Amino acid sequence: MGTDQDTPEVALSQESYCIARQIICDEDLNLSAYELLYRNNASTSEAFVSSPHEATARVLTIAFMDIGIDRLAGQHPVFINMTDELLLKGDMLPEPADRVVLEVLEDIKPTPEMLSALKALRSRGYKIALDDFALTQETRAFLPYADIIKLDVMACSVEVLKKRVEILSRLPDITLLAEKVETWEEFEACKAMGFRLFQGYFLSKPETMKDQPKSDSKLVLTQLLAMLHQAEPDVAEIEQQISRDPQLYYRILRYINSAQFALSKNIESLRQAIVLLGFDQLRSLVSMMVLAGSSRRGPTLMPIALLRARMCECIAVKSGYETKETYFTVGLLSMLDAFFNRDLMSILEDLPLHDSIEQALLHFEGAPGRVLKVVEAYERADWGYVQNAGFDKEMLAACYVDSMAWADEVVGLATT
DSSP, X not given: OOOSXXXXXXXXXXXXXXXXXXXXXXXXXXXXXXXXXXXXXXXXXXXXXXXXXXXXXXXXXXXXXXXXHHHHHTTSOXXXXXXXXXXXXXXXXXXXXXXXXXXXXXXXXXXXXXXXXXXXXXXXXXXXXXXXXXXXXXXGGGGGGOSEEEEETTSSXXXXXXXXXXXXXXSTTOEEEEESOOSHHHHHHHHHHTOOEEESGGGGSOSOOSSOOOOHHHHHHHHHHHHHTSSSOOHHHHHHHXXXXXXXXXXXXXXXXXXXXXXXXXXXXXXXXXXXXXXXXXXXXXXXXXXXXXXXXXXXXXXXXXHHHHHHHHHHHHHTOSOHHHHHHHHXXXXXXXXXXXXXXXXXXXXXXXXXXXXXXXHOOHHHHHHHHHHHHHHTTOHHHHHHSOSOHHHHHHHHHHHHHHHHHHHHHHOO
16 A cells, blocks of 8 residues: 555466456446456467466466465455366366356367266356357257356347347346446446346446536545645645545544554544554555545445556566655556546546656556556456566566455455
């Protein structure tokens, strides 16, 4: 959270790897699961991958043993792409089974052996998802063993997609998941069709970019962000502004009184909390709380924004860049448009930020912009860009995993 403590290291495998996660949410925008996106080697060359089976087995070892599923996903289930060999063997699959959704890829054939394996895996507690599913006489054989069907909304026209959903919605006990949902219009359309789970980058975009009014409450929040990101914040001014929001006031006091500070007595005033926290922690904590309350999808967006912020800071520290707080700020503010449903440039007009921060946010310029861009690429699992960005791949992997765990922990502390 922009503190002076060094980011802890994770124990990395000797193999270079990239691993990221993508949110899967329900129709009410609640976080439902993550899909693990990975590549066993960050190089654009595949020469070191002897088989897809070995690559998948390697990342399962990294995810479930080296890092740990709780650290990767909290208490949420994870979707993992499977190879036919792993599904047929079964004994190499990770535990606990009820935390794992096995994705059957579109090139896997419904042989009698495969169908028998899927039946056995479901009996052990695994859920089965059919990825990029297209209903044919051959693939129909998968349906009795499926819990979730994933449809790529970009792979066909709206009319064809509607017909597919109409047919598949008749199947009992099967949930439809729309993947590659890029816009809010697509999300609403898919929800109306009958999809119940959604995956894609629409969450990190504003719902509308035109004629979005500035409500009084959001203006107050924007003003508070501006106060916190000034070169020399005014304690009295910040205290007065926070005091206008009883819920925000309560959460700060609750946080500072949590066990991690091991205080001899409870903090009773906001001024005491500000002094004890210091500006760096206060800036991060309050900014996070402000953002979380500014959007109906704030709780789902917050882990993304905090992960970006912490990862930007971690890269800055490990790369020897100065003013690590600048990098944290750039990461944290990079999703303001999604939180406030306004064009980012119009939001920044209300914030007296340093020009270097504005240019990083708007145009990815300067060292902070370069760091932000590689963090966003890592988040999207754009391994080609990550490979060519000029950063050490093991450092990026370590920063990502630690930042992810830290973001989840902070969200849990500050929103309960």
